[in-house]
Amino acid sequence: MTDSRLSIAGIGLVGGFGQGKPSLLDALRTGGKPNGTVSVASPSGPHELSAYQVDISGVRRLVAPAALRRMNRFAKIAVLGASLALEDAGWDKPVKRSDVGLVIASGFGASKSTFDFLDTMIEEDGHFPSPTLFSNSVHSSAASHLSIVLELGGPCLTVSQFEMSTLSALLTARQWLLEGRVEAVLFGAVDEICPVLGYCYERFFGAEASGPIEPFAWDRQTAVMGEGAAFLLLERAGDDRPAYGRIDQITWTRSRHHDIPRDSLLVLGADGQTCYAEHYRRLSESAGDRVAYTPLYGSLPGGQAFDIAIAATAAEQGLGPHQVCCVKCDAWGNCGVVQCHFGREAHSPVG
Amino acid sequence: MIRVNRAVPITGLGCLCAAGGSVPQVAETLFAGQRRVAWREVRGDRYPVFQLDSRSVPEGYYEGPECKRCGRLAVAAAREALAHAGLVAELLESRRVGVCIGTTVGSAMNNEGFYRDFRAGRMPDIEPIRHYLQANPASMVAQAFGLTGPCQTITNACSSGSVAIGHAADWVRAGVCDVAIAGGADMLCSVIHAGFLSLLITDTSPCRPFDRDRKGLNLGEGAGVVVLESEQSIRDRDAPTQALLSGYGNASDAYHISAPEPNGTGLRRALDQALAQAGLKPNDIDFINAHGTGTPENDRVEGRLFPEIFPDVPFGSTKGFTGHTLGAAGGIEAVITIRCLQEKRIPVNVGYQEPDPEFPGRPVLENTPIAGRYGLSDSVAFGGNNAVLIFQGQL
Numbered sequence: 001m002t003d004s005r006l007s008i009a010g011i012g013l014v015g016g017f018g019q020g021k022p023s024l025l026d027a028l029r030t031g032g033k034p035n036g037t038v039s040v041a042s043p044s045g046p047h048e049l050s051a052y053q054v055d056i057s058g059v060r061r062l063v064a065p066a067a068l069r070r071m072n073r074f075a076k077i078a079v080l081g082a083s084l085a086l087e088d089a090g091w092d093k094p095v096k097r098s099d100v101g102l103v104i105a106s107g108f109g110a111s112k113s114t115f116d117f118l119d120t121m122i123e124e125d126g127h128f129p130s131p132t133l134f135s136n137s138v139h140s141s142a143a144s145h146l147s148i149v150l151e152l153g154g155p156c157l158t159v160s161q162f163e164m165s166t167l168s169a170l171l172t173a174r175q176w177l178l179e180g181r182v183e184a185v186l187f188g189a190v191d192e193i194c195p196v197l198g199y200c201y202e203r204f205f206g207a208e209a210s211g212p213i214e215p216f217a218w219d220r221q222t223a224v225m226g227e228g229a230a231f232l233l234l235e236r237a238g239d240d241r242p243a244y245g246r247i248d249q250i251t252w253t254r255s256r257h258h259d260i261p262r263d264s265l266l267v268l269g270a271d272g273q274t275c276y277a278e279h280y281r282r283l284s285e286s287a288g289d290r291v292a293y294t295p296l297y298g299s300l301p302g303g304q305a306f307d308i309a310i311a312a313t314a315a316e317q318g319l320g321p322h323q324v325c326c327v328k329c330d331a332w333g334n335c336g337v338v339q340c341h342f343g344r345e346a347h348s349p350v351g
Numbered sequence: 352m353i354r355v356n357r358a359v360p361i362t363g364l365g366c367l368c369a370a371g372g373s374v375p376q377v378a379e380t381l382f383a384g385q386r387r388v389a390w391r392e393v394r395g396d397r398y399p400v401f402q403l404d405s406r407s408v409p410e411g412y413y414e415g416p417e418c419k420r421c422g423r424l425a426v427a428a429a430r431e432a433l434a435h436a437g438l439v440a441e442l443l444e445s446r447r448v449g450v451c452i453g454t455t456v457g458s459a460m461n462n463e464g465f466y467r468d469f470r471a472g473r474m475p476d477i478e479p480i481r482h483y484l485q486a487n488p489a490s491m492v493a494q495a496f497g498l499t500g501p502c503q504t505i506t507n508a509c510s511s512g513s514v515a516i517g518h519a520a521d522w523v524r525a526g527v528c529d530v531a532i533a534g535g536a537d538m539l540c541s542v543i544h545a546g547f548l549s550l551l552i553t554d555t556s557p558c559r560p561f562d563r564d565r566k567g568l569n570l571g572e573g574a575g576v577v578v579l580e581s582e583q584s585i586r587d588r589d590a591p592t593q594a595l596l597s598g599y600g601n602a603s604d605a606y607h608i609s610a611p612e613p614n615g616t617g618l619r620r621a622l623d624q625a626l627a628q629a630g631l632k633p634n635d636i637d638f639i640n641a642h643g644t645g646t647p648e649n650d651r652v653e654g655r656l657f658p659e660i661f662p663d664v665p666f667g668s669t670k671g672f673t674g675h676t677l678g679a680a681g682g683i684e685a686v687i688t689i690r691c692l693q694e695k696r697i698p699v700n701v702g703y704q705e706p707d708p709e710f711p712g713r714p715v716l717e718n719t720p721i722a723g724r725y726g727l728s729d730s731v732a733f734g735g736n737n738a739v740l741i742f743q744g745q746l
Contacts, residue, residue, distance in 0.1 A: 004525075043474050070608065098602065098620055109506065111460055118466050121545050126394055134546035135609040135733070139458055139506035144734030147603040153620060155601035156736050157514065158506045160458040162487060168503040175521035180354050181601075181624070196460075196469060203477040252501035252527075332490050334502070 006174055007235045007242035008342075009184070010089025011309045012081045015228030015297040016052025020084050024296070024313055032296035034211035034224050038198035042207070049198050050210040052226035052298030056080055062087070067149050070132065074110035074192045078142035079149055081188055081229025086150070089233045089243065098153030101182040102143055103173045105165035105189040106158065107301020109139035112194035142190055154182050163269070163276075163328055165189065166304035167336025170250045177236045188231035189302025201225045205273070213299065215270035215292035218281045222272035226298015230305035244312040245322065245342030253335050258327075260287040264339065265321045267307045268292045269328035271299035279329035287325075304328040308338055315342035355630035358595035358743060359520040362580045363436025365428035365534075366686040368573025368679070370672045372407030373431055377683075378690050381672050381698040382718055388557050388569075393544055399557045401571030401674025402539055416482035417538075421457030421574075422491030424679070425536035428574035429492050432532065436578040437590055440497070446584055449500035449528035450489045451519035452576075453511025453535035454678040457488040458504055461542045488536050500528040505678075509642075510601075510732035511535050512575060512681025513740050517599030519579050529584040534576035534682025543677070544570055550609060558645035558675075559702040560668035561654055561714045568644040571674020575682030577689070594689040595743040597725065598629030604735030611731055615652040618729065618737040622660060625727070625739040633661045636741070637721045638697050640688045640728040641714070643668020644675050645702070649731055654710030665721065667714040671701035681730040685740055688726040692744025695723040 013020065016035045017027035037048035056076045059068065062083035068076065086093055117133040135141065140158040147156055155176060159169040166189050173185040201223075211224040237246050251258070260266050266287040270280040271294040284290045293310045294303060307326040314320030322343040328336045367373065369387050370380040380387070388399045403412075409427035412420060429450075433443070460483055468475035485491075489502040501522065505511045512535020519533030547553050547570065554566040577596075585592060602624060604617035611618075626633065639661060641653050645668075657666050669687050676683055691697045700714030723744045730738045 041469075041472060041474065102603070106506075108460060109458065114459060114461050115466060117546065118461060118463060118542065119470070121463075121542065122467060122470070126545060129545045129549040131546075131549040131551075131609075134549050137459075137461075137546070138455065138508050138733060140508045140732070140734050140736065141608065143507075144603075144608050144736070147605040147735060148607070151605050153603050153605050153617060155624075156507065156603045157518070157601070160487075160504050160506045161489065161502060162484070164502065168501060171501055171522065171527060172503070172518050175518070175525055175527075178525065179356060179521065179628075196466065199469060200477055200480045204480075254499050331484070332494065332502075334499075 003237050004174065004178055005237035006177060006247040007237045008232050008244040008312055009235050009242060010085040010233035011244060011313060012084030012088060012231035013309050014054050014077060014081045016226055017296050019058050019080060021313060024310065025317060027296045028314060028319055032212055038193060040198045040202050042202060049202055049207055050224050051193055052224065053193060054228050063149055071145050072110055072113045072136040075142045075145040077192060077229045078146055078188060078190045081231040082146055082186055085231035085233045094151040096151040099183045100152055101154045101176045101185040102147055102152050102156045103169050103185055103187045104143045104158045105169040105302050106139060106160055107162050107165055107191050109160060110137050110141050111192060111197055113137040115194060115196050162301045163330035164334055164336050165302050167252060167328060173234055174250055185234045186231065187234050188229055189305035190229045191227050191300040191302050193225055193227040212295040213272040215268060215272060215294050218277040221274050223299040226300045228297055230309045232309060244316055245340060247338060247340050249339040251337040253337060254333055258335055258337055260325050262288045264323040264325040266290040267311050267324055267326040269303050269307060270294060271303060273299060275331060276329050283327055304336060308340060312342045353624050353627050356628050357524055358597040359523050359579050360582060360585055360592040361577045361594045361596060362585060362590050362592055363432035363578035364593060364686045364689060365432030365576040366683055367403060367407050367427055368673045368676060368683055369401035369403060369571055374686060374690060381669060384699050384701060386557060386672060386701055393548060396555060398553060398555060399569045400539055401569060403572060418462065418483050418486040420538040421454050421536045422486050422488045424538060424574035425452050425488045425492050426495045428534060428576035429532050432576045432578045442588060443496060446529040447500045448498040449519060449522050449531040450492045450498060451503045451515040451531060451533040452488040452492060453505040453515035453681060454488050454537055455508055455511065456537050456540045456543055458506045463542055492532060507736050508733035509677050509680055510730035510736045510738040511678035513730040513738035514601060516577060516685050516740055517601060517738060520596045520599060523579045523581050529581050531579040532576055533579060534574060535679035536574035537572060537677040537679040539570055539572045552646045554645060557702060558671055560643035560645045560670050560700055561650045562703045563705040563707040565645045565647060565650060567646050568675040571676040573673060573676045573683055574679050575686040577685055592746050594692060596740060597743045598625035598741035600624030600739040602737050606735050609733055611648055611652050612735065615656040617735055618652060618656060618731060621737040621739040625741050629741045631725060636661055636664050636725050636727050638726055639664060639666035640684050641666050641668045642729050642731045643670050645670060651710055654707060654712035658711045665697060665715050665719050667697055667700035669698065681738060684728045688728040689742050692723050692726045692742060696720050
């Protein structure tokens with residue numbers, strides 16, 4: 001029988017809570033909250049909208065300045081998260097391998113560069129659009145920069161499926177490992193805030209929510225936008241004891257059909273958006289214990305990767321249970337379920 | 352090390368592009384050597400584009416929000432492919448069907464009108480953003496046919512369509528779904544056109560892949576989709592198989608954000624992977640449908656690599672008929688490759704006249720008979736991603 005489970009060998013997290021494990025653990029103990037604001041235009045004049053924002057200054061410790069010169073902020077967030085995951089796993093950088101896959105999941109891609117490129121199109125009557133901004137505006141730009149910086153010559157994938165980006169991309173990462181296409185996958189969800197997204201957020205949800213997110217206030221809009229990166233270094237589950245445990249099952253389903261194992265902690269991707277609340281409320285009714293980590297990192301499409309990474313870190317530190325089920329729903333009625341068994345004792349024979 | 356893997360059957364093909372509104376029409380145009388070039392004025396200059404003609408445009412294509420056009424192209428190609436496969440609604444309902452679509456424009460939030468209003472402080476209505484959130488191409492296909500399996504919109508730039516087919520085959524092989532609708536879709540978009548102009552890699556004449564005097568690419572629009580199906584599903588309904596997807600490779604150059612690595616090391620790795628997965632040697636390949644965009648750098652890489660790895664294997668680019676359809680290219684060229692296997696011939700590399708002394712590779716100069724066993728299609732993307740698909744005909 002083929003073991004389709006994945007081991008988590010390293011984790012790299014960057015978000016409004018800070019970067020790396022110490023910052024995350026602080027947030028887990030104290031509870032998270034938005035750490036910044038985005039200036040948003042509105043009919044009543046500009047005002048500040050709460051947000052979970054990333055400080056990318058830490059990337060300079062991890063990557064040579066020359067390599068950062070042509071990167072936009074989206075790519076820097078990705079490079080920071082990926083570098084932390086590799087560091088956590090004890091891998092050297094650059095990786096210099098072609099048997100390591102790279103998978104990036106993103107809801108909106110490099111949105112700031114997309115609009116910056118449009119600026120160069122609109123200004124000067126469209127005569128001098130910037131080739132550098134155009135190159136950096138495509139969704140795959142973060143993966144391209146990562147492959148260059150880390151010297152990763154293996155397969156590479158960027159997925160943009162809004163809230164289901166993480167789940168969908170995990171399905172592919174698993175297949176690469178199972179088919180022997182790669183020996184490891186550097187997997188990450190990356191999203192970035194920009195002024196246009198801030199404007200859209202306010203128009204969609206209003207400006208009232210200042211955080212923290214209240215994920216179980218089903219009938220109230222409490223979403224606060226977030227940005228960041230959550231990276232996992234994934235390997236095939238084998239005889240080694242994984243650093244964090246394993247991902248047992250990855251399931252794409254319709255929410256109304258899915259049963260959550262009652263012995264698992266249900267980690268809901270509920271992020272304060274009332275449009276998804278009914279899905280999450282119904283799922284949580286059939287489950288045992290439940291939690292949401294969105295108040296730590298905010299509302300962003302790739303949030304499910306944060307949930308997996310945070311739950312794994314919590315279990316490793318004795319702050320959370322070992323059996324965990326991370327669930328994310330989307331506006332199309334889909335539901336992504338990732339069942340995990342964290343902790344080093346997650347090693348067990350294939351049944 | 353990648354293993355030899357079970358080939359995945361393909362039971363349906365769908366395609367629409369400047370060369371035609373269906374797979375038979377596209378094949379007819381290609382083998383007739385016809386180019387259907389349109390012209391667009393951008394920043395005072397006229398550029399050739401390969402757009403759908405009025406007979407090929409899906410119903411409602413120009414109505415409603417522009418951002419849904421990629422999804423509409425994908426739906427139209429999927430409709431033809433499902434009909435070709437004989438997968439009617441009742442059969443789809445009883446199967447777990449996944450959707451994997453590659454795109455570039457279809458995922459970009461670059462609504463120029465909205466953004467012009469935003470930056471001018473005119474507080475634009477967010478209806479265009481609502482439409483964008485509903486325009487995910489894979490989700491649009493799933494919704495159009497009432498599918499509940501996994502969806503994946505792949506944004507690997509110009510290799511997206513090939514990558515989508517390769518990964519969808521993985522899903523079918525692993526039992527993630529019984530059927531997968533996979534390919535690519537992209538529309539013509541003024542923002543993307545401006546981007547390619549800024550990179551100085553567009554030709555003001557119809558493109559000339561592999562020609563000495565080539566100046567760059569012409570943009571195109573369209574979609575190409577295949578239906579991948581498990582052997583069990585095919586047996587259950589006694590359906591014919593059109594071809595097999597035997598091998599898939601995906602590798603990165605790790606070199607530059609927009610230029611290909613000059614020695615083609617990433618493409619070589621992707622070729623090696625695909626051959627290894629198919630259990631084939633280079634001389635098993637009967638022809639290559641090259642990426643062949645007509646840009647100096649891209650064609651130089653392929654023009655050097657193919658004669659070295661695949662000596663005497665005929666190759667050609669079909670971009671001269673379709674334009675560069677970006678995320679759709681891999682899907683459209685997969686369909687063309689399979690059709691060529693079925694017809695046992697490949698079309699002329701239209702636009703080519705003079706050999707380039709910088710590389711030894713010479714594309715086919717006329718419609719050329721082939722054995723029809725194995726056809727290879729490769730995609731070389733912006734950012735250094737390379738994807739290779741190997742199809743088997745003669746089942």
